[in-house]
Amino acid sequence: xxxxxxxxxxxxxxxxxxxxxxxxxxxxxxxxxxxxxxxxxxxxxxxxxxxxxxxxxxxxxxxxxxxxxxxxxxxxxxxxxxxxxxxxxxxxxxxxxxxxxxxxxxxxxxxxxxxxxxxxxxxxxxxxxxxxxxxxxxxxxxxxxxxxxxxxxxxxxxxxxxxxxxxxxxxxx
Amino acid sequence: xxxxxxxxxxxxxxxxxxxxxxxxxxxxxxxxxxxxxxxxxxxxxxxxxxxxxxxxxxxxxxxxxxxxxxxxxxxxxxxxxxxxxxxxxxxxxxxxxxxxxxxxxxxxxxxxxxxxxxxxxxxxxxxxxxxxxxxxxxxxxxxxxxxxxxxxxxxxxxxxxxxxxxxxxxxxxxxxxxxxxxxxxxxxxxxxxxxxxxxxxxxxxxxxxxxxxxxxxxxxxxxxxxxxxxxxxxxxxxxxxxxxxxxxxxxxxxxxxxxxxxxxxxxxxxxxxxxxxxxxxxxxxxxxxxxxxxxxxxxxxxxxxxxxxxxxxxxxxxxxxxxxxxxxxxxxxxxxxxxxxxxxxxxxxxxxxxxxxxxxxxxxxxxxxxxxxxxxxxxxxxxxxxxxxxxxxxxxxxxxxxxxxxxxxxxxxxxxxxxxxxxxxx
Numbered sequence: 268x269x270x271x272x273x274x275x276x277x278x279x280x281x282x283x284x285x286x287x288x289x290x291x292x293x294x295x296x297x298x299x300x301x302x303x304x305x306x307x308x309x310x311x312x313x314x315x316x317x318x319x320x321x322x323x324x325x326x327x328x329x330x331x332x333x334x335x336x337x338x339x340x341x342x343x344x345x346x347x348x349x350x351x352x353x354x355x356x357x358x359x360x361x362x363x364x365x366x367x368x369x370x371x372x373x374x375x376x377x378x379x380x381x382x383x384x385x386x387x388x389x390x391x392x393x394x395x396x397x398x399x400x401x402x403x404x405x406x407x408x409x410x411x412x413x414x415x416x417x418x419x420x421x422x423x424x425x426x427x428x429x430x431x432x433x434x435x436x437x438x439x440x
Numbered sequence: 441x442x443x444x445x446x447x448x449x450x451x452x453x454x455x456x457x458x459x460x461x462x463x464x465x466x467x468x469x470x471x472x473x474x475x476x477x478x479x480x481x482x483x484x485x486x487x488x489x490x491x492x493x494x495x496x497x498x499x500x501x502x503x504x505x506x507x508x509x510x511x512x513x514x515x516x517x518x519x520x521x522x523x524x525x526x527x528x529x530x531x532x533x534x535x536x537x538x539x540x541x542x543x544x545x546x547x548x549x550x551x552x553x554x555x556x557x558x559x560x561x562x563x564x565x566x567x568x569x570x571x572x573x574x575x576x577x578x579x580x581x582x583x584x585x586x587x588x589x590x591x592x593x594x595x596x597x598x599x600x601x602x603x604x605x606x607x608x609x610x611x612x613x614x615x616x617x618x619x620x621x622x623x624x625x626x627x628x629x630x631x632x633x634x635x636x637x638x639x640x641x642x643x644x645x646x647x648x649x650x651x652x653x654x655x656x657x658x659x660x661x662x663x664x665x666x667x668x669x670x671x672x673x674x675x676x677x678x679x680x681x682x683x684x685x686x687x688x689x690x691x692x693x694x695x696x697x698x699x700x701x702x703x704x705x706x707x708x709x710x711x712x713x714x715x716x717x718x719x720x721x722x723x724x725x726x727x728x729x730x731x732x733x734x735x736x737x738x739x740x741x742x743x744x745x746x747x748x749x750x751x752x753x754x755x756x757x758x759x760x761x762x763x764x765x766x767x768x769x770x771x772x773x774x775x776x777x778x779x780x781x782x783x784x785x786x787x788x789x790x791x792x793x794x795x796x797x798x799x800x801x802x803x804x805x806x807x808x809x810x811x812x813x814x815x816x817x818x819x820x821x822x823x824x825x826x827x828x829x830x831x832x833x834x835x836x837x838x839x840x841x842x843x844x845x846x847x848x849x850x851x852x853x854x855x856x857x858x859x860x861x862x863x864x865x866x
Binding site: 292336337357359362427 | 489598636833
């Protein structure tokens with residue numbers, strides 16, 4: 268994970284549920300590249316076609332509530348989003364993002380800092396998010412060490428892989 | 441060592457047990473040993489990460505349940521592939537507890553019926569409504585499939601100990617008023633984000649009086665308040681329910697009298713009317729009689745889901761339905777929560793009553809609840825449902841409008857063709 272993340276912002280409102288990110292009808296789709304085509308079909312039509320690698324999603328309160336579907340962060344990871352920012356997250360989605368190595372940052376008030384299309388800069392270790400158009404900024408509390416560790420190794424799969432290797436006495440590959 | 445300054449909530453007690461610590465406090469990160477891990481179809485996405493982690497075995501096959509429920513039997517090629525992935529995984533890693541087609545049911549319901557989650561447990565599952573099992577006096581929470589892969593590999597997961605909201609309920613539910621009405625009222629008051637990351641503990645004489653089935657409904661929809669878990673301390677009803685089925689040792693725990701709660705919500709149900717959650721959010725809750733006055737015509741009615749398709753729900757539905765007909769032009773779908781409940785309905789004549797009335801009685805599955813299998817809504821259609829979510833697109837087209845209500849209210853609505861009060865049917 269980079270310490271400074273830059274990208275173009277896509278804004279969303281409050282209480283966007285996971286059906287709005289990936290509809291129930293795509294839940295038998297296992298291929299992330301295919302899921303990517305349908306991301307935000309309900310909540311933000313047009314996103315899937317126009318989104319670029321590195322773009323940043325900025326949502327309001329209770330982002331990604333509802334169903335536990337990991338297809339939602341999977342699809343965002345397939346887009347290659349730089350980060351997901353929200354005033355607040357629903358808990359399973361937040362865990363899923365971190366587990367998949369997608370930086371998710373919760374900071375109340377972040378939604379008001381951006382308009383759709385604004386350039387954002389996120390400074391992870393400084394704990395700062397800046398709107399590079401308006402220079403408005405907002406600070407976020409440090410990401411807890413165990414979550415940062417997960418993001419830094421690239422997600423839960425890699426973390427458990429290393430842990431299992433260590434428990435067997437082998438040096439990490 | 442200093443004595444603790446105050447007692448612990450039920451969630452804190454259970455997480456202390458799971459993590460082997462004397463006490464935990466909200467905000468503390470703990471590693472909890474898992475007592476039960478459940479996978480449904482989303483578990484197909486557990487397989488690849490599990491293998492990428494380099495795990496060569498599942499930590500404890502006796503603590504793992506696979507229960508397919510969303511597309512049963514497989515209704516699309518994609519679902520068939522998912523089911524096959526799970527069957528192969530179960531065979532390869534010697535996981536004997538697979539609820540496959542024929543003995544299937546909604547995952548939470550089969551966990552409850554067969555005693556897979558017992559008091560004091562830490563249980564996780566790949567479905568968000570895993571919270572339902574909190575009614576056993578357990579911490580039961582939904583996790584993603586990658587997280588579940590880590591649980592299968594290690595038998596534990598990290599958790600941030602949640603602060604607890606205590607919801608204390610007193611008063612007597614009136615005739616025709618159900619635990620679903622109470623549940624909707626609470627979701628309306630707490631809102632869909634009011635308990636995010638938190639634990640909810642239900643207490644009070646009204647909760648004591650609820651059956652296990654009614655408690656499942658209440659804990660099931662703590663998910664709709666954003667809660668990590670929702671629970672009820674075990675009592676004699678819990679022990680009786682699990683008497684013949686408990687799969688492992690119980691550790692009955694209760695909150696301390698001097699536990700510290702983030703918030704205490706007192707609810708009095710005396711005089712409470714039936715409730716309904718209107719489009720497009722489970723917290724958009726209004727008294728049902730107010731909505732009845734608006735003559736909301738429906739195209740489809742669904743009596744099913746993990747929230748409300750147990751035998752008592754279907755018995756009450758059949759009692760109201762008997763001798764009546766489904767309104768012309770209305771599709772009434774009834775789906776029991778498990779194969780055991782299906783068989784019970786068959787023996788008790790409940791299937792006859794619904795089908796003679798013009799309803800379709802399906803096999804057990806999540807059915808119309810999630811908009812991916814059957815009973816899908818066209819744009820602008822209206823559905824009355826005993827399920828748990830009514831977000832845009834939940835049951836099909838994003839414009840479709842879903843009203844959440846009790847099983848009894850779905851029957852009244854199916855008969856009248858518009859949203860109706862079950863007390864009108866007696």
